[in-house]
Amino acid sequence: MDYLTETEANCRAREVLDRVGDKWSVVVLYNLSTGTHRFTELRRAIPGISQRMLTVTLRTLERDGLIRRTVHPVIPPHVDYDLTPLGSTLREIVGALVNWAHDHLEEIDEARTAYDKV
Amino acid sequence: MDYLTETEANCRAREVLDRVGDKWSVVVLYNLSTGTHRFTELRRAIPGISQRMLTVTLRTLERDGLIRRTVHPVIPPHVDYDLTPLGSTLREIVGALVNWAHDHLEEIDEARTAYDKV
DNA sequence: CAGTATCCCGACCGATACTG
DNA sequence: CAGTATCGGTCGGGATACTG
Numbered sequence: 301m302d303y304l305t306e307t308e309a310n311c312r313a314r315e316v317l318d319r320v321g322d323k324w325s326v327v328v329l330y331n332l333s334t335g336t337h338r339f340t341e342l343r344r345a346i347p348g349i350s351q352r353m354l355t356v357t358l359r360t361l362e363r364d365g366l367i368r369r370t371v372h373p374v375i376p377p378h379v380d381y382d383l384t385p386l387g388s389t390l391r392e393i394v395g396a397l398v399n400w401a402h403d404h405l406e407e408i409d410e411a412r413t414a415y416d417k418v
Numbered sequence: 419m420d421y422l423t424e425t426e427a428n429c430r431a432r433e434v435l436d437r438v439g440d441k442w443s444v445v446v447l448y449n450l451s452t453g454t455h456r457f458t459e460l461r462r463a464i465p466g467i468s469q470r471m472l473t474v475t476l477r478t479l480e481r482d483g484l485i486r487r488t489v490h491p492v493i494p495p496h497v498d499y500d501l502t503p504l505g506s507t508l509r510e511i512v513g514a515l516v517n518w519a520h521d522h523l524e525e526i527d528e529a530r531t532a533y534d535k536v
Numbered sequence: 537c538a539g540t541a542t543c544c545c546g547a548c549c550g551a552t553a554c555t556g
Numbered sequence: 557c558a559g560t561a562t563c564g565g566t567c568g569g570g571a572t573a574c575t576g
Contacts, residue, residue: 301513303452316519317444326435334421339538365529376537386525393514395419401434407504411483457558494557
């Protein structure tokens with residue numbers, strides 16, 4: 301693993317990391333890692349996300365060029381979301397992150413409990 | 419890459435991802451990836467972080483068992499921070515994330531500009 | 537179905553001052 | 557040096573209602 305200098309790592313990269321690190325982006329990207337999904341599919345797949353926040357998150361990811369929004373002009377409306385090539389370069393990292401969180405949930409819970417006990 | 423079911427990926431893991439994904443955690447973890455650092459070293463290394471937020475971030479990471487805080491009882495105070503074994507398991511992922519952000523800054527900027535122009 | 541549009545509360549976080 | 561304490565503004569984000 302190469303390490304960037306402090307300046308490289310911390311200055312502009314922080315802006316980008318803020319994006320990836322907001323409340324819902326990683327989960328949305330993870331769900332789109334498996335392929336194309338519609339708005340309502342994502343809403344169902346992500347417990348707790350509000351309609352507003354799903355919209356906002358999707359727009360932000362689209363603006364950043366990470367996902368593509370495809371509108372099919374039919375009635376009722378049909379909109380598909382999938383990863384762009386740029387978004388696909390995040391697939392591995394996002395997957396690793398979600399797997400890490402899943403694998404270390406209990407360790408973190410234990411650490412918190414131990415910390416709070418003191 | 420194995421994909422977790424929606425439920426596995428989204429429920430409890432979201433709590434953990436919120437931690438990793440907050441404003442400063444990734445940057446602090448990244449800086450500690452290179453080894454032990456003192457409070458003021460981190461403060462200098464991370465432009466824009468306030469004293470308060472560095473303290474809060476370090477406490478949270480310590481509580482979650484990701485970093486270790488070592489107080490040397492001398493005057494003036496000397497406190498070291500480094501990754502725990504659990505924290506070390508995040509090293510690769512955090513490094514990949516920071517490198518990704520650094521490598522794709524321009525693409526994202528271009529995507530934003532293009533999106534905003536429409 | 538896939539959104540907009542508002543309202544509004546609470547937390548996040550920066551600024552500042554103080555301390556063992 | 558490495559914090560803690562307090563204040564206050566901003567804004568993330570939930571709830572609700574409405575629409576092409």
